[in-house]
Amino acid sequence: MTTLAEKFQRDIKVVLWLSAGIFFSLALFSFNPEDPSLNSASGVVREVHNFCGIIGSFLADFLYQSFGLSAWCFVALFLRAAYVSLLGIELEFKKAQVVWAILFIVCVSSLSSLYITEKALFNDSVYVGGLLGHGISILLSDYLNKIGVGVMLWTLTLISFILYTEKPIEYFFRGPRAVLKALYEKVHDRYLEWQESRQGPEISTKESNFWRNLARKMNPKSLLGTKASEDDEEYEYEEEEEEYEEEYEEDYEDEAEEDGDTLELAEEDEEDADADPQLKIEIGETSARFQMKPQEAKASKRKKRIKVKQKRRVANWEMPQVNHLEDPPLSAVKLDxxxxxxxxxxxxxxxxxxxxxxxxxxxxxxxxxxxxxxxxxxxxxxxxxxxxxxxxxxxxxxxxxxxxxxxxxxxxxxxxxxNSVRETVYLKEVIAESNFFSDDFTLPLALGKEASGHSKVVDLRKMPHLMVAGTTGSGKSVFVVGALTGLLFKHSPETLKLILVDPKQVDLVAFHKVPHLIMPPIREVKKAVSALKWAIKEMDKRYRSMSRFGARNLEEFNEKIKDFTKEQLDEHAEVNEELLRANKRSETYHYTKLPYIVIVVEEFGDLMAVDKSNVEASVVRLAQMARACGIHLVLAMQSPRKDVVTGLIKTNIPGRISFKVASKMDSRIILDESGAERLLARGDMLYLAPGVPKPMRHHGPWVSEDEISSVMNFWAEQCEPEFDDEAMKMLDGSGGGYGDDAGGDNELSPDADDRYDEILSFVSTQKSVSASYIQRKFRIGYPRAARLIEIFENEGVVGPANGSKPREVLIGGIGETTL
The missing domain is CATH 3.30.980.40 (Threonyl-tRNA Synthetase; Chain A, domain 2)
Structure with missing residues (x-):
């Protein structure tokens, strides 16, 4: 019986709440003042007319006499509870919420009695606001006039309603806005159809502007005077999109003029289009002329808008609630x-x-x-x-x-x-039972439960980097996915960005649509090196920015620039543009709020096997320097071998987690002591915190694929990922050989190599030179040496290639004086 009750727990709750709502509504609907009640004489036997019998008559009389018509609010509360239970959301009966619900009903009763003071219900036997509302309105009227009492009661009603529902007022305008949006779209479509169907300029300007003005007036945002919501309204975005289209066309025209090309397009205004129904385009010397009807021109313009449409930007993000996660079963495992x-x-x-x-x-x-x-x-x-x-x-x-x-x-x-019977730890209970959402944790990681059974959360920001090791089936990948999912409950894309490296193309595939991504999840091992090098460039740029504004860490930087005026932002933007025009990209800086960046690498051993020198150098530099600027590493691996977890990496990454590993040696490498080889599978772990001499045992949380999909879809519905342009350029240029130039600048510019001056000085003293000679002389990779030879050729330092022979040096020694 217990098993069945747990299995159908949600359905049982829905039925109970719905039954209570139906019972109350039937009792109130069939109320008769002649029925037995607390107000009737006890010795008189009366016929019961109430649909719910004697209990219903007493209940209805009590509610009507106390609250008047506001008694129907109780029915609404029961039906809302049934609806919420049907959605699978766990009802939490907070004492404060109950108080706000009662206060709301009392305020509604008092307002009813304020405007209708006499007994007007059921043959003048019941006050409209009940005895409670009638008494409160009379009491307040002794101290305030009717207008003052009304203002106070309306204020309390709205406040209590907001605090009870825990929803902003804007939330309740979504329904009306959706209706107005549909109406607006119909009017707008009608305007476009009429505009396309008109022929010639004989239509008057007044008639031409009629539908346009009507569509403008029917805009739901202007009618309601409220800001569009972040999750279901796109009007503000559409206006921004139109502005972007205008800027796009202006930029395109400017570029055409600079190239000596001429571009003649009809104006957006339809009157101009009517005056010249044929569109003529002339591009440069090759005059490409074609004619389109106004309808075809309009369709072409629509296609162009769709083509240049930018990804949606959301001003205020809606954060996911814990109801996206599964509830743990009621019957917890208890040891005898x-x-x-x-x-x-x-x-x-x-x-x-x-x-x-x-x-x-x-x-x-x-x-x-x-x-x-x-x-x-x-x-x-x-x-x-x-x-x-x-x-x-x-x-x-x-x-x-x-x-x-x-x-x-x-x-x-x-x-x-x-234990003989193990208990599954669920991510929801770890988040709910701990201070996960506290301000004490900037980047909270749901670690799971301690051996004593207490939920544990750690802060990656304070760690500041983490290594995770574990064999197949140990729970390592589930933990990494759960940690990432937990971060998405705390941070929006404005405060957190992610770089995901997943060579197996399995563990992190669910995250490919979240808007937190800086670049697409990396599946090719070689491209991961470029991602790490981009992170180093971003780290350097952040430190330049922090130094410029006198900030010691990311939090101070964001605090200093948060109150910048538009004029200040424009000034900094102009400075950066000048630096870019002067080819000084390495001196540009940030002047807007920066998010934290978490780099998650699954199968770190694969990266080290492909390009150990570059990967180790990048990881060590990030681990040493990236903490203050808000960049954090999470490296996961199956086997923490000595050639994977090198001494430099181990020294600079103090936070370590080990699930079950294959041997004592693996345990000593990751934790500095044995013991991880004796762990259980499926989530059993040892966590070594920074500065703590001994690792502590924990049990990691379980998160299912359905839970992950629910959270990921929640974010994906709000916005698509917007990838960083510079990061994408580095990824696109990461093919080919991977030497010291992996992921670097592909431009043949002296600024692309920090040893350019040194090598140029040496080359100028030689009669001939080759890439292999430079490689041996300066101990650099061959791709880097070959690129330097190409730079020298472009600058006239060396001659063209002559088969396999060295290139001739065309200049004398630098510093020599020619008389």
């Missing part, structure tokens, strides 16, 4: 106290057989393991206990036993044994 006591006795007996005396002082059951705190006698060597892990596992019939000798800061030894 008798079983725990039996294991305690077995543990003490087994240790005593090996001359280890002591006693268990505490037992802390968790979702996957139970920790026994064992206090040995003073004459017992700790190392003797650590050697008995396998013997204790056999005695307790446990899948694995891990010994923490001793627990840091305590005089006890921790002995962790696996």
């Amino acid at each position: 106290p008798k079983e725990l006591k039996r294991k305690t006795e077995l543990l003490e007996d087994k240790l005593s057989q090996f001359n280890v005396k002591g006693k268990v002082t505490a037992v802390k059951p968790g979702p996957a393991v139970t920790m026994f705190e064992y206090k040995p006698n003073s004459d017992v060597k700790i190392s003797k206990i650590t050697e008995l892990a396998d013997d204790l596992s056999l005695a307790l019939s446990s899948e694995s036993v891990r010994i923490i000798a001793p627990i840091p800061g305590r005089d006890v030894v921790g002995i962790e044994t696996s």
Whole structure:
């Protein structure tokens, strides 16, 4: 019976709430003042007319006498609860919400009695606002006049309604706006059809402007005088799109004029189009002339608008709610106290057989393991206990036993044994039970539950980088996906950007549509190097920006520039444009609010296998310097080998998580100690926090594909990803050889190489030179040396290629004086 009740829990709630609403509505609808009630004489036997019997008559009389017509608000509350339960949203009965609901009903009753004071219902037996509303309105009228009481009651009504529903006022205008939007679109389409069907200039200007003005007036935003919502309104965006189209056409015309081309287009105004029904285009010397009817010209213009349409920008993002995640089952796994006591006795007996005396002082059951705190006698060597892990596992019939000798800061030894029945930890309960949304956590990662069963959240911002290791089936990928999903509950694309590297093309595929992406998820291992190099360039640019505005970290920078006026922003934009025109891209800087950037790399070992030198150099530089400017790394790998987790990487990434690994050596590499090889599969982990000597055991949260899809679709419906132009250029140029120039600038410019002057000085002293000679002399990659040769050829330093022979040097030594 319990299993069935849990299975159909949502349906049962819907039926109960709906039944309560129907019962109340029938009782109120069939109310008769002649029915038995608290107001009627008890000794008189009366016939019951109420549809719900004697209970319904008493209930309806109480509600009507107390609240008047506002009694129907209770029916609305029940029906709303049924609807919310039907959507699968968990109802949380907060005390404050109940208070606001009652206050709202009382205010509505008082307003009703304020404007209709006499008994006007049911043969003048019930006040319109009930006795409660009637009494409050009379009481307030003694101190305020009718207008003052009305203002106060309307204010309280709106405030209580907003606090009860926890929705902004704008939310309730969405329905009317949708209706007006449909009407507006019909009028607008009618205007376009009429405009296309008219022939010749004989139509008067007054008639021409009629439909245009009507469509403008029917715009829902202008009618309601409210700002378009971020999730379902696009009027503001459409206006911005039209402005962009005008700018696009102006830029296009400017470019055509600069190239010596002429472009003659009909104006947007339809009167001009009528005056010249044929469009003539002349481009340069080749006169391409063709004729279009006005209808065809209009259709062509529409196609052009669709072509240049920009991705939607949302001013105010709507954040996802935790109801996108699944609720944990009601029947949590509970360990039998008798079983725990039996294991305690077995543990003490087994240790005593090996001359280890002591006693268990505490037992802390968790979702996957139970920790026994064992206090040995003073004459017992700790190392003797650590050697008995396998013997204790056999005695307790446990899948694995891990010994923490001793627990840091305590005089006890921790002995962790696996539970016979494991409890699944859900992402929703970790987020809900912890202070996940607190301001104390900037980039919160839902770590899961501790061995004691308490939810744990850590801040990636304070970490500031993280390495995750685990074999197949250990739960590593689920944890990474869950951590990313959790971040999307806290941050919009304005405050967080993501770079995802997924060589397996499986784990992070669900994130390819979220608007937080800087670039598409990277699936080719070689392109990941370009992404890391772009991150280094962005880091350098951020530090230039912070230095320019006197900020020590990203938070200070955003605080300093948040109040910039339009004039200041235009001034900084002009400075950056001048730097770009002067070919000084390396001196440009940011002057708008910057988001945090989280770089997630799945299968980091694959990157190191393909291009170890470039990957290691990029990761080390980011790990060393990127914290202050808001760039953070999350590196995940299956096998933390020594050639993957090098000394430099390990030194600069203090935050580490290890799921079950294959060997003690892997555990020592990732955690600096063994133990991870004894972990359980499916979410069992050890977390080593920065500055903490010993790793702590946790159980990672489970997140299903349906939950991930729900959150990703929520974000994708608001906006498509807008990729960074510079990042995309670097990705597009990442093909070919991967030497020191991987992902660098493809332009043959001296600024593209920081050793240009040094190598040029050397080349000028030679009679001939080749790329391989420069490569050996300066110990650089061959692609870089070949590119320098091309630069020298373009500048006239060396001659053209002559087969396999070295190139002739055409200049003398730099610094020589010719008389």
